[in-house]
Amino acid sequence: MIDFLLNFSQATGIYAFMNSAWGWPIAESLHFFGLCLLIGTVGLFDLRMMGFADDISLSQLHRLIPIGVAGYLVNVITGTMFLSTAPDQYLFNPAVQSKLFFMLIAGINMMFFYGTTAAAVKSGAKASPIILRAKIMGGISLFCWCAVIICGRLITYYRPPYHWCLWC
Amino acid sequence: MTEAPCCTEYSTSESYCSLSNFAARLDKLETLARLEETALSVLMRESGIAFFGSLILHSLAMAFVVGINFAIAFRLIGFAPRIKIAALSRFYLIHWYAAALIFISGTALLLAYPAKALTNPVFYIKLCAVVIGLLISKRIQNTFAYKPDVLVDSSSIKLAYLSIALWAITLTAGRFLAYTYSILLASRFY
Numbered sequence: 001m002i003d004f005l006l007n008f009s010q011a012t013g014i015y016a017f018m019n020s021a022w023g024w025p026i027a028e029s030l031h032f033f034g035l036c037l038l039i040g041t042v043g044l045f046d047l048r049m050m051g052f053a054d055d056i057s058l059s060q061l062h063r064l065i066p067i068g069v070a071g072y073l074v075n076v077i078t079g080t081m082f083l084s085t086a087p088d089q090y091l092f093n094p095a096v097q098s099k100l101f102f103m104l105i106a107g108i109n110m111m112f113f114y115g116t117t118a119a120a121v122k123s124g125a126k127a128s129p130i131i132l133r134a135k136i137m138g139g140i141s142l143f144c145w146c147a148v149i150i151c152g153r154l155i156t157y158y159r160p161p162y163h164w165c166l167w168c
Numbered sequence: 169m170t171e172a173p174c175c176t177e178y179s180t181s182e183s184y185c186s187l188s189n190f191a192a193r194l195d196k197l198e199t200l201a202r203l204e205e206t207a208l209s210v211l212m213r214e215s216g217i218a219f220f221g222s223l224i225l226h227s228l229a230m231a232f233v234v235g236i237n238f239a240i241a242f243r244l245i246g247f248a249p250r251i252k253i254a255a256l257s258r259f260y261l262i263h264w265y266a267a268a269l270i271f272i273s274g275t276a277l278l279l280a281y282p283a284k285a286l287t288n289p290v291f292y293i294k295l296c297a298v299v300i301g302l303l304i305s306k307r308i309q310n311t312f313a314y315k316p317d318v319l320v321d322s323s324s325i326k327l328a329y330l331s332i333a334l335w336a337i338t339l340t341a342g343r344f345l346a347y348t349y350s351i352l353l354a355s356r357f358y
Contacts, residue, residue, distance in 0.1 A: 022344075032342075035231055036339065041239060044239055055252075069241075149228055
């Protein structure tokens with residue numbers, strides 16, 4: 001896995017860019033920029049579902065979500081750049097593993113939301129089971145994205161990662 | 169005037185300056201060194217919970233402040249035009265709590281490594297961008313909050329673009345702080 005990621009990084013030029021003078025901090029800046037776009041759109045949508053600022057139409061607020069998706073794509077690209085350039089520093093790091101776990105939970109929660117609740121919520125349904133479900137899903141989503149930020153910050157705490165990862 | 173190496177004592181850079189500047193700089197470094205020796209500064213550096221706790225709070229608060237500013241700026245620029253900006257302004261409540269948290273956690277982080285930050289021009293770029301960004305937030309809030317009939321004019325759109333640019337500068341400067349410092353007094357004791 002490590003060799004595969006390193007080969008990918010070197011073949012695509014990512015490795016050279018990330019090891020240039022400003023490659024790493026540029027990628028980090030873009031990574032946090034994407035995260036802010038995500039919190040500013042998906043996070044606000046989650047807060048609205050939880051009952052905050054309830055005079056905003058959810059269907060209207062949902063129109064900002066594509067900006068959050070763009071931010072997420074920036075994060076996926078820059079995250080791949082980190083991971084492929086220094087795979088040994090990330091693959092075994094419990095903070096990275098936890099971060100990926102919370103991203104997975106957020107993704108599953110999002111699929112459940114769009115599969116079961118989104119249409120009713122966007123049409124302005126007032127039924128209490130739907131509202132309760134939306135509140136729970138909004139809470140899970142916001143919690144997961146905050147956890148992703150926290151785990152992201154903790155990556156440097158768990159270095160070198162080999163000493164911390166008990167199951168690697 | 170005699171030229172003397174001024175930064176080699178504390179810095180990794182190879183710059184040179186005049187003897188008087190060297191003395192003034194050493195005096196400043198002495199002050200920063202004394203600040204680093206205070207109990208609070210040592211606690212911030214040596215306690216994992218204090219340092220990483222502040223770092224986490226700083227990042228979370230920054231994500232909310234920047235995120236909310238981005239959302240409102242994008243709305244002002246023309247995204248999702250049917251959202252009432254007056255209603256969207258209600259998120260400013262969270263924004264100001266998060267902004268307060270940015271300054272508290274930022275001060276705590278500054279206390280951990282004062283010389284590292286205060287001798288780095290990038291720190292002042294970040295500080296200026298944050299302060300101007302927050303002033304713009306206040307201006308936008310004053311213009312639109314609780315005023316559903318106010319229309320978006322060209323000056324508001326310009327402010328929105330400026331807001332996005334300033335928060336982008338803040339994020340970039342924040343990340344570059346870790347890579348651009350030339351003085352790290354505390355590290356000399358480890």
